[in-house]
Amino acid sequence: MASFSSISAVGKSIERFLAAAFTATPQVAGATVTLVRTEDFDRKHQNQVIKPPCLTIFLYRVDFNKQVRASWSAVGSVDGRGHLPLDLHFLLTAWAADAEKELLILGRALQAMEGMPILSGPLLYASGGFAPNETVQVVLEEVSTEAVMRTFDSLPTDYKLSVPYVARVVRLDTLTATPSPPVLTVAGGSTSRVP
Helix, strand or coil: CCCCCHHHHHHHHHHHHHHHHHHCCHHHCCCEEEEECHHHHCHHHHHHHCCCCEEEEEEEEEEECCCCHHHHHHHHHHHCCCEEEEEEEEEEEEECCCHHHHHHHHHHHHHHHHHCCEEEHHHCCHHHCCCCCCEEEEEECCCCHHHHHHHHHCCCCCCCCEEEEEEEEEEEECCCCCCCCCCCCCCCCCCCCCC
8 A cells, every 4th residue: 555655755766766877887976866855956055955966856746647546536435545646747857067977967867767667666665655566657758848947937946957757656545444333233124013
């Protein structure tokens, strides 16, 4: 059963996976991978969290998955729990002292994600409460340049070349349903006859 922490677990899973990919590649071995939030883009705080050379992973939108929501609602009507299937929208952004290093970092991230687009088992952070058979697909998302630039307009930083990814389907389950109390007495109809 995926818990409320599955959202953060997916972010940490991507971070850990890409960090391992960078470590195994000499050209980007010194680059770090960091999960960031909006405030981390502020120039006042940027040097504390975003330390080039690095790749940042920014969750900019959470949306319900329109394709499987109805089927998970049907499952919920049977087991008495809510199941919310989510799509997590991330921006991967490279940071370095020069353009070549940024492109190397971004290229290695794209290569690694394309090579392992499905995270499952030990690749998923255990804190998410994922079942052994659960998977999360992390793939490039088709987002217009204008939409990415609009996202940066709302951030306290200048535009940086970024690649949008979507992690789907991340399911959040409600707590286990409390069963109804067992039936102890069954009252039947009357057997008396009317004269």
